[in-house]
Amino acid sequence: MRKVFWENPYQTHLDTKAAEVVGNRILFEETIAFSFSGGQESDRAWVNGLPIVDSVIDGNLIYYTLEEDHGLTAGDTVTMEIEWPRRSRLMRLHFAAELVLELVTQKWGLEKIGAHIAETKARIDFISPQNISSLFESILADYNAIIEKDLLIHKDFSDAQTGRRFWQIEGFAQVPCGGTHVKSTGEVGLVTLKRVNLGGGKERIEIKLVDGDKQKGTDN
Numbered sequence: 001m002r003k004v005f006w007e008n009p010y011q012t013h014l015d016t017k018a019a020e021v022v023g024n025r026i027l028f029e030e031t032i033a034f035s036f037s038g039g040q041e042s043d044r045a046w047v048n049g050l051p052i053v054d055s056v057i058d059g060n061l062i063y064y065t066l067e068e069d070h071g072l073t074a075g076d077t078v079t080m081e082i083e084w085p086r087r088s089r090l091m092r093l094h095f096a097a098e099l100v101l102e103l104v105t106q107k108w109g110l111e112k113i114g115a116h117i118a119e120t121k122a123r124i125d126f127i128s129p130q131n132i133s134s135l136f137e138s139i140l141a142d143y144n145a146i147i148e149k150d151l152l153i154h155k156d157f158s159d160a161q162t163g164r165r166f167w168q169i170e171g172f173a174q175v176p177c178g179g180t181h182v183k184s185t186g187e188v189g190l191v192t193l194k195r196v197n198l199g200g201g202k203e204r205i206e207i208k209l210v211d212g213d214k215q216k217g218t219d220n
Contacts, residue, residue, distance in 0.1 A: 001061050002030040005043075006155070006165065009091060009180040013219045014080045021074050024066050032082055035062045039115040040094050040179045044083040048072075060163050087180065089119050089209065092188050094179045095153065095167075096143075096207050097122035099188070102173050103142050104205075108135065113202065117179075122207040125198065132203035133195035140193065146172070150186030 001019075004011055011032050020027040026047075033045035035055035045052045047066060054065035072078065094117045101124050104110050110132075114125035126132060146169070154168040158176065167181055168174040182188055189211055196204035 001027065003062075003163075004030055004032045005034045005180050006178075008218070009087070009182075010218050012082050012084045012087075016078060016080060018072050018074055018076045018078060021072055024068050024070060025063050026066060026070075026072060027061060027063055028078070028080070031062055031064075032080055033062075033064065034087075034090075034180055035064075038177060038179050039097075040090060040117040041119065043090070044086050046081045048078050086119050090117060091180045091182050092209060093117050093119075093122040093207065095181050095185075095188050096191050096209070097124055098167070098175060098177060099143055099146065099185075100124060100139060100191075100193070100205060100207060102175060103139050104135065106173070107138070107142075120208070123196075123204055124207070125202060125204045127201055128203040129201060130203075131195065131197075132205060133193075136193045136195070140191075144190060147185050147188060147190060150184050152184050153181055155181055 004014055014030060014032045016028045016030040018026055019029045033052060034040065034043045035057050036042045037057060042055055050066050050070055052064050052066060056063050097115060097117055101112060104126065110126040110128050112124060112126055116123050151169050155165060158164045158166050163178065164176065165178045166174055166176050189209055191210060192208050194206040196206060198204055
């Protein structure tokens, strides 16, 4: 299965074919619809105007669930569409969270124990002996400097056969990640940080974007 969301995460429409249809569970030859993975929520997407109600990753394949009366058979040509504002916010918040995580890991070596990227905010959970908000001034200073430099974010496979990918900013870090990412740090934009005390030596950083959507998607 060709995952176009890795090749061009800005593409919002795709003409493809149904490769396999078993009831309302369908495998397509290509896809632009990201399925929940690595803490990043799934795209909101449609096939021929019908909503994708669920998706499951099985190895290197993604199986999508449509409503029962979809009327598709194997070999049918379809048009897949994603909701761009949601994709844009998920991409930007994902990378914002990755950047905050990398800064915390490099400077303080705190252990990450969880993460989630939703449309309105991202979160990262750490084991921390201190109130993590004491680090915010330093985190934001370094974060903002990287954003303002508008550095290129390189993405590629570390192992194409297994679908393992990474992002890299030259001179800063190379990080394993299979999510969707923007082209450069300037597109991510500035963020606000909020501390949540989870108890038991566990601290959460909640991350929100300062502004709204910054880039438009493309049809192909």
